[in-house]
Amino acid sequence: MNHLTLDQRYKISIYSEQRFSLQQIADEIGSSKSTISRELRRNRIGNAYIPEQAQKTYQRRLENAHKNTLYTIEDWRMVEELIKQDFSPEQISGRRQSKNASSPSHERIYLHIWDDKSLGGQLYTHLRHQGKRYRRRGAAKDSRGIIPNRIGIENRPDIVKEKTRFGDLEIDTIIGKNHKGALLTINDRATNLCWIRRLKSKDSKELARMTVNVLRPYKDQLKTITSDNGKEFGCHEFIARELGIDFYFARPYHSCDRGANENMNGLIRQYIKKGTSFEHLTPQKVCRIEQKLNNRPRKRLGYSTPSEYFYDRFRKLTPVAFAT
Numbered sequence: 001m002n003h004l005t006l007d008q009r010y011k012i013s014i015y016s017e018q019r020f021s022l023q024q025i026a027d028e029i030g031s032s033k034s035t036i037s038r039e040l041r042r043n044r045i046g047n048a049y050i051p052e053q054a055q056k057t058y059q060r061r062l063e064n065a066h067k068n069t070l071y072t073i074e075d076w077r078m079v080e081e082l083i084k085q086d087f088s089p090e091q092i093s094g095r096r097q098s099k100n101a102s103s104p105s106h107e108r109i110y111l112h113i114w115d116d117k118s119l120g121g122q123l124y125t126h127l128r129h130q131g132k133r134y135r136r137r138g139a140a141k142d143s144r145g146i147i148p149n150r151i152g153i154e155n156r157p158d159i160v161k162e163k164t165r166f167g168d169l170e171i172d173t174i175i176g177k178n179h180k181g182a183l184l185t186i187n188d189r190a191t192n193l194c195w196i197r198r199l200k201s202k203d204s205k206e207l208a209r210m211t212v213n214v215l216r217p218y219k220d221q222l223k224t225i226t227s228d229n230g231k232e233f234g235c236h237e238f239i240a241r242e243l244g245i246d247f248y249f250a251r252p253y254h255s256c257d258r259g260a261n262e263n264m265n266g267l268i269r270q271y272i273k274k275g276t277s278f279e280h281l282t283p284q285k286v287c288r289i290e291q292k293l294n295n296r297p298r299k300r301l302g303y304s305t306p307s308e309y310f311y312d313r314f315r316k317l318t319p320v321a322f323a324t
Contacts, residue, residue: 003058003120003121004029004035004039004058006051006052008029008031009039009051009054009055011025011029012029012036012039012049012051013049015028016049022037022040038120039054039120042057043057058119061115061118061119071102071103072102075102075103075104076104078096079096079103079109079112080123083113083123083126084126085126086126086128086270086292087296087297088106088127088128089107089109089113090299091298091299091303092106092109093105093109094297094299095297095303098302098303098304113127128267128269128270147233147234147236147249148234149237151246151248151249152249153248153257154251156224156226157224160189160223163189163190165223166188166191167221167224168189168223168224168226169186169188169189169222169224169225169245170186170187170189170225170227170260170261171184171185171211171226171227171233171261172227172228173199173202173207173230173232174265174268174269174272175202176276177275177277178277180201180277180278180279181199181200181201181277181278181279181281182198182199182200182207183197183198183199183268183272183278183286184196184197184198184199184207184214185264185265185268186214186215186225186261187261187264189260190313190314191306191309191310191314192264192306192309193294193306193307193310194264194293194306195214195290196268196286196290196293197214198278198281198282198283198286202230202231202232203232204231204233204235205235207232208235208236208238211239212238212239215243215245216242216243219243219244221314222243222244222245223245224246224247224248225239225240225243225245225246225248226247226248226257226258227247227249227258228250228255229249233249236249267293267296268293271289272289294306294307295307
C-alpha cells in the first residue's frame with residue numbers, strides 16, 4: 001500500500017477513539033505502525049483527528065509534491081511505474097531521455113520519492129539502499145590461503161580494460177546466512193550481462209562444475225575470466241581447461257579490479273538482503289533476479305539494457321539466445 005485511503009482514515013478515527021494501540025490500528029487496516037503514528041502526528045487538529053480534514057491535508061501535500069509544472073501527472077505515473085520495477089532515479093531519467101520522452105532529473109525524482117515517503121508511501125523501498133548509507137567492505141582481515149598456480153591480473157591483456165569485446169568475464173560468490181548456501185555470480189564486462197546460480201556451498205569443485213555448465217554454450221566467444229582470491233576458486237584450472245578461457249586473479253584487497261561484479265552483487269542485494277537464509281531460495285527466484293538485472297537500463301550502456309546491448313552489438317557473434 002502506497003497511501004492511506006479516506007476509508008482507512010475513517011477507521012483510524014474510530015479505532016483511536018476506542019483507544020486502540022498504534023499496532024492494533026495498523027493490524028486492523030493493513031498498514032504499518034509507523035504509518036499510523038505519522039498520520040496521527042501530521043494530521044491532528046489540536047487533540048482531534050478528523051478523517052475528512054486529514055484527507056484534504058494529504059491531497060494538498062500531494063499537489064504540492066507535483067508543483068513542478070514542466071511534468072504532467074502522466075509523466076510522474078510513468079516514473080513511479082519504473083521505480084516500482086526497481087529502476088534507479090538516474091536510470092529512469094536517462095532511459096526516458098534516451099527515448100526522447102519527457103522526464104524529471106534524477107535529483108527531482110529522488111525528491112519525489114522522499115515526498116512520497118513523508119506521506120506514508122513505499123516508493124523508497126524500491127531504491128537499492130532505501131536511503132541508507134552504504135558502508136564499503138573493509139579488508140582488515142583475510143584468512144584465505146594462496147591458490148596453486150594462480151595467475152595474477154597483472155598478466156591479463158590490456159584490452160580487457162577497454163570493455164569493447166564480449167567474453168571478458170568476472171566471477172564471484174554471495175554467501176547465505178550462517179555461511180550456508182551460496183550464489184555464483186558471473187558478469188560480462190562489456191555488456192553487463194549476468195548469470196546467477198544457486199550453490200549448495202562454496203565448495204570449489206561444485207562451483208567449477210556449475211561455472212562450466214553455465215558458460216559452456218558461450219565457449220567459442222569466451223576469452224578471460226577474473227575472480228578474487230577466495231579458496232572457492234581453487235579449481236580454476238578445471239574451469240580454464242573446460243572452457244578454453246584464461247583465468248586471472250585480482251590483487252588482494254582490490255575490489256576495483258572486479259568493479260562491475262562488485263556492483264552486480266550490490267544490485268542482487270536489493271532483492272536478497274544481507275543476512276538472508278538461502279535455505280528456501282528457489283532456482284525460479286534466482287532466475288527472476290537474473291532477468292531483472294539483464295533487463296535493467298545501465299548508464300554506461302547509454303541506458304540500454306544489458307540484453308539490448310548484447311543483441312545490438314554481439315548477437316551475430318554469439319548465436320546463443322539469452323533469456324529475457
